[in-house]
Amino acid sequence: MAQKLTKRSEDYSKWYNELVVRADLAENSAVRGSMVIKPYGYAIWEKMQAELDRMFKETGHENAYFPLFIPKSFFSREASHVEGFAKECAVVTHYRLKNDDEGKGVVVDPDARLEEELIVRPTSETIIWDTYKNWIQSYRDLPLKINQWANVVRWEMRTRLFLRTAEFLWQEGHTAHASREEAIEEAETMLGIYSEFAENFMAIPVIKGLKTESERFAGAEETYCIEAMMQDGKALQAGTSHFLGQNFAKAFDVKYASKEGKEEYVWATSWGVSTRLMGALVMTHSDDQGLVLPPNLAPYQVVIVPIYKGQEQLDQISEKVNEIQSRLRAKGIRVKFDNRDTHKPGWKFAEYELKGVPLRIAMGPRDMENNTVELARRDTLSKEVVSVDGLEDQVAALLEEIQSNLLNKAKDFRESHSYTSDDWEDFKAKIEAGGFVWAHWDGSSETEEKIKAETKATIRCIPLDQQAEEGKCVYTGAPSKGRVIFAKAY
Amino acid sequence: MAQKLTKRSEDYSKWYNELVVRADLAENSAVRGSMVIKPYGYAIWEKMQAELDRMFKETGHENAYFPLFIPKSFFSREASHVEGFAKECAVVTHYRLKNDDEGKGVVVDPDARLEEELIVRPTSETIIWDTYKNWIQSYRDLPLKINQWANVVRWEMRTRLFLRTAEFLWQEGHTAHASREEAIEEAETMLGIYSEFAENFMAIPVIKGLKTESERFAGAEETYCIEAMMQDGKALQAGTSHFLGQNFAKAFDVKYASKEGKEEYVWATSWGVSTRLMGALVMTHSDDQGLVLPPNLAPYQVVIVPIYKGQEQLDQISEKVNEIQSRLRAKGIRVKFDNRDTHKPGWKFAEYELKGVPLRIAMGPRDMENNTVELARRDTLSKEVVSVDGLEDQVAALLEEIQSNLLNKAKDFRESHSYTSDDWEDFKAKIEAGGFVWAHWDGSSETEEKIKAETKATIRCIPLDQQAEEGKCVYTGAPSKGRVIFAKAY
Numbered sequence: 011m012a013q014k015l016t017k018r019s020e021d022y023s024k025w026y027n028e029l030v031v032r033a034d035l036a037e038n039s040a041v042r043g044s045m046v047i048k049p050y051g052y053a054i055w056e057k058m059q060a061e062l063d064r065m066f067k068e069t070g071h072e073n074a075y076f077p078l079f080i081p082k083s084f085f086s087r088e089a090s091h092v093e094g095f096a097k098e099c100a101v102v103t104h105y106r107l108k109n110d111d112e113g114k115g116v117v118v119d120p121d122a123r124l125e126e127e128l129i130v131r132p133t134s135e136t137i138i139w140d141t142y143k144n145w146i147q148s149y150r151d152l153p154l155k156i157n158q159w160a161n162v163v164r165w166e167m168r169t170r171l172f173l174r175t176a177e178f179l180w181q182e183g184h185t186a187h188a189s190r191e192e193a194i195e196e197a198e199t200m201l202g203i204y205s206e207f208a209e210n211f212m213a214i215p216v217i218k219g220l221k222t223e224s225e226r227f228a229g230a231e232e233t234y235c236i237e238a239m240m241q242d243g244k245a246l247q248a249g250t251s252h253f254l255g256q257n258f259a260k261a262f263d264v265k266y267a268s269k270e271g272k273e274e275y276v277w278a279t280s281w282g283v284s285t286r287l288m289g290a291l292v293m294t295h296s297d298d299q300g301l302v303l304p305p306n307l308a309p310y311q312v313v314i315v316p317i318y319k320g321q322e323q324l325d326q327i328s329e330k331v332n333e334i335q336s337r338l339r340a341k342g343i344r345v346k347f348d349n350r351d352t353h354k355p356g357w358k359f360a361e362y363e364l365k366g367v368p369l370r371i372a373m374g375p376r377d378m379e380n381n382t383v384e385l386a387r388r389d390t391l392s393k394e395v396v397s398v399d400g401l402e403d404q405v406a407a408l409l410e411e412i413q414s415n416l417l418n419k420a421k422d423f424r425e426s427h428s429y430t431s432d433d434w435e436d437f438k439a440k441i442e443a444g445g446f447v448w449a450h451w452d453g454s455s456e457t458e459e460k461i462k463a464e465t466k467a468t469i470r471c472i473p474l475d476q477q478a479e480e481g482k483c484v485y486t487g488a489p490s491k492g493r494v495i496f497a498k499a500y
Numbered sequence: 501m502a503q504k505l506t507k508r509s510e511d512y513s514k515w516y517n518e519l520v521v522r523a524d525l526a527e528n529s530a531v532r533g534s535m536v537i538k539p540y541g542y543a544i545w546e547k548m549q550a551e552l553d554r555m556f557k558e559t560g561h562e563n564a565y566f567p568l569f570i571p572k573s574f575f576s577r578e579a580s581h582v583e584g585f586a587k588e589c590a591v592v593t594h595y596r597l598k599n600d601d602e603g604k605g606v607v608v609d610p611d612a613r614l615e616e617e618l619i620v621r622p623t624s625e626t627i628i629w630d631t632y633k634n635w636i637q638s639y640r641d642l643p644l645k646i647n648q649w650a651n652v653v654r655w656e657m658r659t660r661l662f663l664r665t666a667e668f669l670w671q672e673g674h675t676a677h678a679s680r681e682e683a684i685e686e687a688e689t690m691l692g693i694y695s696e697f698a699e700n701f702m703a704i705p706v707i708k709g710l711k712t713e714s715e716r717f718a719g720a721e722e723t724y725c726i727e728a729m730m731q732d733g734k735a736l737q738a739g740t741s742h743f744l745g746q747n748f749a750k751a752f753d754v755k756y757a758s759k760e761g762k763e764e765y766v767w768a769t770s771w772g773v774s775t776r777l778m779g780a781l782v783m784t785h786s787d788d789q790g791l792v793l794p795p796n797l798a799p800y801q802v803v804i805v806p807i808y809k810g811q812e813q814l815d816q817i818s819e820k821v822n823e824i825q826s827r828l829r830a831k832g833i834r835v836k837f838d839n840r841d842t843h844k845p846g847w848k849f850a851e852y853e854l855k856g857v858p859l860r861i862a863m864g865p866r867d868m869e870n871n872t873v874e875l876a877r878r879d880t881l882s883k884e885v886v887s888v889d890g891l892e893d894q895v896a897a898l899l900e901e902i903q904s905n906l907l908n909k910a911k912d913f914r915e916s917h918s919y920t921s922d923d924w925e926d927f928k929a930k931i932e933a934g935g936f937v938w939a940h941w942d943g944s945s946e947t948e949e950k951i952k953a954e955t956k957a958t959i960r961c962i963p964l965d966q967q968a969e970e971g972k973c974v975y976t977g978a979p980s981k982g983r984v985i986f987a988k989a990y
Binding site: 102 | 527529530531534535536537538539542543545546562563564565566567568569570571572573574575576582586587588589590591592593594595596597598599605606608617618619620627630631634640646650651653655667669842
């Protein structure tokens, strides 16, 4: 292996960037702000997709696909939506290149200008609601619950791998309902699915809440979110679910005939998570040695490394390993046997540590004699020699233990970096130190803006399970009925 | 149901368009040339993806993701590549919209012009080989076998749902190898996988062959293809696999150090299939009543429709159906119970016929008494009353029979519309009538071009299993050593 990673305590941001690249998750491309997701990183994303897709389908959603391009005029229809996205849109203006007459290679053909410019979708509400107009006539067509897996583009000026890229991959759900209540229920159900996915698969504890008005999605009446804490104490918004009211139905004139025969505008939701989750995964669990992956999302849960001299020893070990592999696979465990002779065991150990494989099994001649293997846990960096007999049960149990250990560790970290504060100086100090600060707020956007200007902290959410508590705004002293969560955020 | 479909014999093209829309596969969007893939159509595409993805992984390929945008300058690097794609490129020139000062809504911000224009990928060889340059140093890094599932854009002037759209979904494999032989083997292996997929899942028989020089992929040394015959006798290219030689390695300077320590350019392949396969599926099997889906790709293989009067009867039937459903699902059969009370049985029968569900089970009060159901096959439009006992075995066997029946029917159709021809007038008549014409050709692009100009037929492929046969070119009379396949094509 090459040199060690930068330590988190030295430079958290540098540690993150180095780790993402060196663990083969992603890298920057030749296109400003666009990343290449490498096979190992993509394999983790595929696992995330598979679980989320299953959960969406189990709750009655179907997948579909809508165009990448959105006519510019569509954006003007919903006023706050265009306000939110206009400044970061990639715009297609031409549809042909040609050879330059002066021999400068290919140039854009000025004769091939589009009549109306097309926007590369930053999100698809407008094109989808334009389509829904033809799909929805009566209450019988509702609810309509559709999801799309797609790439989207938002022209960000400062980008970071996974966390903020010009192009990213995501899923966007877009549903249509006959009533306000049903749409709100859908938005809340999907938030619940995101939260369940974060905790059970990513081992990331999240707080469910509502965004304040100034942090809402452009075009939403209410934005629900899940917020996670990274190891530097910053918050990361890991998923959002929006109650869109009738805003898009009105902008695109989507009405339905109710059972009573009345024409009504349709109620909407949209919700999404993106490859940003990859960044959250890295920043929640990984350490100075490299990635730490939760077993439920690891491309391989177990890697087996043979320690041998000469082909004969390797053959003997391989025979035993093949038997172990079958037993592990029969239990549904994802296992890789790395018998490459191009790399030494020590190199492989470092490689799989860097790549966060939850369990490593090493087997050498001594183990062959004793019918044992060395079993090493990535999360605790602990090792033990165990019998080959019943190994599959032990591995299965350990994978479960690692999964829950990671969640508990992240929970403990969040608890130990969560504070209440009722005093402005104390508040500033705690925000500066990093973590979530539960404080009273007077409910005004103006105060929120001022706090942000002075501390860089934003209101991450108004927790859904907020406790009623009389208090005074930490900034203005005006009355408040419950605490909200402030933090610096990604 | 609304009015009947146009008959194939009346207007094949109109029949196709109507069917794709009415069976809820896809529809045109507000964006010229871009389609919306509807949930039912997308569910079929997902099945295709799942099977192909499994086959790719079983043959050692990994998925990754590369940027949507390609810097314009990358296209100039490989001369024939830019020649092939320049005329159909969507070009991003700006990255921001703004509010128009004259109140005309949003306009493109002239101050946000990109320094270098970005092309929306029509295919990804250039951006991928620019990336591979950093991934490949030594023979140890080879072979590199990567696949990407993505959307691509080719600005087609005349578009048709699935067959030719400005944006489409596809997979593109891009592999790098240490030798010419290994790259050719990879290109042939992937052609084999496409052919296996077409026959075993889509029930479409295909001919494996090589494209002539004029029909090759822009930048390839050799293009392999699979060609299928549609019900109007036209050919449809269902997948291609390219041996790219060292063209892209040279254009992007990708070299590796061999075992002997010599620097060599890397050898490449690329291969892809797209949502065009959806068009092939529709046009191969469907009839004047609607879609006919092969069981291996049908979102539901069996639909169960209850026939009842009143809630009590429905409850009794439902109880029985639930038991039948469990037995079918235990056999891995995808089944849907349509117990909606908003639609009559007759409406449902017509709906599932239109949507091509392979088997329909109807159950009414008489069936309850007799412990029977009515079982209807979509492919043969035949029905029979069968016992509920052992129904799951009968259904499983029938699904297999339908799958192979569809393939055999398509094979028979192709055989009965395949001809040899050794005479120019005869050749023209046969091409005009529709079908594959196996004829001798002198091997020159000039002759190929003239034949195309006079008959609209192109050489679909030089079959891989071409028989050696002395003959004379059907157009020029020049000598030839084997027949190639001519046809009009989609």
